[in-house]
Amino acid sequence: MSLRHALIGVLADEPRTGYGLLKHFQQSLAYAWPASHSQIYPELARLLAEGLIRETGAGARGARVYEATTEGVDEVRRWLRTDPDRRVRSDAALRIFFLWLLDPGEAAVFLAAERDRFRTLLAELERIEAEEEPRTPKQRAYRIALVGGLLALRARIEWAEWALREVEAWR
Amino acid sequence: MSLRHALIGVLADEPRTGYGLLKHFQQSLAYAWPASHSQIYPELARLLAEGLIRETGAGARGARVYEATTEGVDEVRRWLRTDPDRRVRSDAALRIFFLWLLDPGEAAVFLAAERDRFRTLLAELERIEAEEEPRTPKQRAYRIALVGGLLALRARIEWAEWALREVEAWR
DNA sequence: CAATGACATGTCAAGATTGACATATAGACG
DNA sequence: CGTCTATATGTCAATCTTGACATGTCATTG
Structure with a gap:
């Protein structure tokens, strides 16, 4: 699955909230991989449980701030070295x-x-x-x-x- | 869903078997919309039940030949006039x-x-x-x-x- | 005549994706 | 103070997609 790697990859640059990730996806990544909040939030929970990201604090309005762990970044690097799925759907x-x-x-x-x-x-x-x-x-x-x-x-x-x-x- | 319209659209040109549709997808349509046989066969059954395609006879080795009905072609034309989903995933x-x-x-x-x-x-x-x-x-x-x-x-x-x-x- | 590969159809469980439903907070504006 | 909008997080059912499992036929080739 590409979504999880994209989420960790964005969090490898700087900490963000789920909502921040959503907005970032809409602005740029969505041209290559659209994702809705109903996909992002559950995926963040899974990544957290697997230790690929960690929660670093809280923002306003109950926002949860995440960042990538070393394991997470390693997993993204591993993914980047695998053969990409060339299937495109339009x-x-x-x-x-x-x-x-x-x-x-x-x-x-x-x-x-x-x-x-x-x-x-x-x-x-x-x-x-x-x-x-x-x-x-x-x-x-x-x-x-x-x-x-x-x-x-x-x-x-x-x-x-x-x-x-x-x-x-x-x- | 685009798959059903693509199937009817191909059958609007000439009758084909499910396997023939599969091969045709792999050769050309797959660049825009990949589909496996496990998607195509059940979808053909649904299109048949809905009267959008009809079974016109049998080929060798138990092959089932389908063609588009008028209702099916009308449905494809209706689809072509709707706003396309611009989301692309790569x-x-x-x-x-x-x-x-x-x-x-x-x-x-x-x-x-x-x-x-x-x-x-x-x-x-x-x-x-x-x-x-x-x-x-x-x-x-x-x-x-x-x-x-x-x-x-x-x-x-x-x-x-x-x-x-x-x-x-x-x- | 046996093996192989292309032809041919199907099912199913697991996972991915969508769109709707649901809720709550903070700031801006009148 | 009320309303509206953007921020913020979550769930869920329905649908779509994948990859594996399952089965059988026909023609070619050794």
Whole structure:
């Protein structure tokens, strides 16, 4: 399971609350691995029981602050050396295979929506890219992930524009 | 759920057996939506019970041949008009965020493996691209999906090469 | 004719994921 | 002081997904 390793990995940088982890996931990790609070909280309880993270104190409003233990970080490193699961699941990408079931006009609507979504997301990532120079090792790794997103999105936009011209030709 | 719509969608083109669907998934749809036979067979039984597909006869070795019903195809079209779930999950992409926990040499090993995997996959997709000119509407839609894969992979390769130079600089 | 591999279908338990339900606190604003 | 929003944590049933177990057929090859 990737979620547990991602949680420990974030906590290896600095202590956080479950809620803080949730927000962090929503802002960046969710592009690669979405996770809801109903997954995060029980998983934190399991990691705590297994000694991969520890509770270091309490924040406001009953918040529980966690940090990674040495065992936890070792487990993340072990995970990083294993072969990644290359399976990727994308509802939007799957739908492309079935565009022929729609008339060209409707297919174009779908592709235009995709293109617009990619553009919005690209603008968002470009904003993040511009906002701060990476300095720490963690920031440099995040920057690599960010640039991956930027290049992927630019390719997707180029693709969507080409695909739109294709379906126009179907009419 | 996307699986049921993908199954009906494939059967909307031509009748197939469960095993035939499995093989078809492994060859193309799995890049967007992996599915194992233990998911496909029970789902076909449900689609049959709901009248979204029908059984049209039997092949060799007890094979059961299915095709999509009008209701099934309508359901796929309805699905294609709904807003896609944009969530994407990628174990390999997630790991990038935690490369700072490895030393630069190990991070480079990971990125080089990613690059090589992308290159292999790209060669495979380029082979498919060259092998036949799309003629039917279904083939044209599949070609759009294929080109999406090609552009995405070329961007990923460019990214991996850049990222490798980055982690070299970490040393 | 026996072995092997591809074809072919199914079940099941364990684990992962989602979306809803549930509750409570702290700060800001009128 | 009341309301609203963001913070904060938790549970649970339903559904989806995985990997293993289980079984049998057909064609090829030695």
